[in-house]
Amino acid sequence: EAGVAQSPRYKIIEKRQSVAFWCNPISGHATLYWYQQILGQGPKLLIQFQNNGVVDDSQLPKDRFSAERLKGVDSTLKIQPAKLEDSAVYLCASSLDRDSPLHFGNGTRLTVT
């Protein structure tokens, strides 16, 4: 089966600019996650979707981050405006359901200068 696809792989922007990341999960996976992984730390959940509905966005900085999953398939994560501390790898993952193993994409490495 094809894995979780993410783009772009790398992005460099200046602070206060906007950026968007795209994710295409494994076909048939109802649950989609966005994680932020800061260098030297474990992944931290930003938002979880079940089909096209948000299940958990309690750790999403909603003043600058937004995400959507239209039609319950692809998802986009946006940061507007970016801050220096947003520099991290943004990982998308999908799973059949909440109890199944997560399948991760290769991530987008964001550098904010």
Next chain:
Amino acid sequence: AQSVAQPEDQVNVAEGNPLTVKCTYSVSGNPYLFWYVQYPNRGLQFLLKYITGDNLVKGSYGFEAEFNKSQTSFHLKKPSALVSDSALYFCAVRDMVDYGQNFVFGPGTRLSVLP
């Protein structure tokens, strides 16, 4: 609240020797536990999981993990390490009782297998 600790930032082991990567957890109810591996510039890959049943769980690439409820641990093990096992390893936990909780990942342990 649920949490997971990986007490070692780095583990070094010689090729062919057994390896252990430690993980301890804290949950209110029973734990649902995973191990993932991350290679450079890649996402995390699933290795194995524990829900219930046998305390020794076998996973991918010859890895296994031992669940110890009394010590609240879920250590990852492999009888004979390979250089290709060098990577970053993450333990993750979720409380099975508090279904509203999502998985929490540990900070990771970097494993270096020396030839």
